[in-house]
Amino acid sequence: MADKTQQLKAFERLLIIMDELREQCPWDKKQTMETLRHLTIEEVYELGDAILDKDLDEVKKELGDVLLHIVFYSRIGSETNSFDIADVCNSICDKLIERHPHIYGDVKVENEDDVKRNWEKIKLKEKGKTSVLQGVPKSLPAMVKANRIQDKAAGVGFDWEEPHQVYEKVEEELQELKTEVASGDQDKIESEFGDVLFSLINYARFLKINPENALERTNKKFIKRFQYLESKSNELNKPLSEMTLSEMDVFWEEAKKV
The missing domain is CATH 1.10.287.1080 (MazG-like)
Incomplete structure (x- = not known):
């Protein structure tokens, strides 16, 4: 190197x-x-x-x-x-020094959570912001934004205490979604579906899983299996649109073993 x-x-x-x-x-x-x-x-x-x-x-x-x-x-x-x-480099250097007083100052920290809390407090002081959530870019994709919102709120102590509490919240939101689906109110269904996603993203954080990475892994897995299905369809010279679900399922199960 x-x-x-x-x-x-x-x-x-x-x-x-x-x-x-x-x-x-x-x-x-x-x-x-x-x-x-x-x-x-x-x-x-x-x-x-x-x-x-x-x-x-x-x-x-x-x-x-x-x-x-x-x-x-x-x-x-x-x-x-x-x-x-040079201004760009000096700007980030100054920021890193300012936000790591436990390294470049006399602040004491016990763990990573202390570091994150100090980071958010310093950010508020630096920019004169009234909310820790002001630092979340508006143009972030919704899933990434939800993760950042939850992370920042947790950084100042607004968080669940145990993973099982978050999972119970997921189950609660799923039940509320089920109720609204039965009602047929599309606006309420969308609202509750959003709540389910938000709670799942929160649960992922407690499991120390990045939800964006997890979903992308599933996307790649689906693409790989679906393309296997397409290749088998081509070998049989039979379009997917003419295959039954049971026929496609045979190749789908094969794809899982490839």
């Missing part, structure tokens, strides 16, 4: 290349923060896929793509004297 000198040199190389592209490449010259935004989101999702696939070579490549975007935004910021890459 590279030492600090080599790491800094590699980063300097990236900065030089970014300057050259911004000044000479027609595509790079016309980009703005707004045009890069959706590309950045896509790159982060690709990094997430590589992490879930445990493909470390791909993780390395996707990290490079994300790093390029950080450098790109910083270069654009420097063109209006708003900020540059």
Whole structure:
């Protein structure tokens, strides 16, 4: 592995290349923060896929793509004297030092929960916010947002005490959903369905499971099995739409063993 000198040199190389592209490449010259935004989101999702696939070579490549975007935004910021890459680095360094008083100050902590509580208290003080939930981005996907909301609320002590309490809440919400399904009121059904999902996400937190990762694992599992089913359909030269559920179920069970 590279030492600090080599790491800094590699980063300097990236900065030089970014300057050259911004000044000479027609595509790079016309980009703005707004045009890069959706590309950045896509790159982060690709990094997430590589992490879930445990493909470390791909993780390395996707990290490079994300790093390029950080450098790109910083270069654009420097063109209006708003900020540059040094400001970005110093900003996060200052934040980390400020939010780790148990490392860089005289605050004592006993465990990870103490660290998280201090983190949220410091964030409120820094930004003058009136709610810990103000730090949750509005544009997060709903499942990720629910997880962050619950995590932040728990960080200031608003939480269940035992996992079984959360599971009982899941069962309670399921019963309420069942009642509304029987009523036929679509608006209430949707509301109760949301409550079920929210409580399940909360239970996942107590089980120390990331619900987004868990669901994505199931997505991948379903895709793999369904594509096996499609391949068998092709071998038989019989479209899925013409197969019975019982016929498809035979191949589905086979797919579980592959």
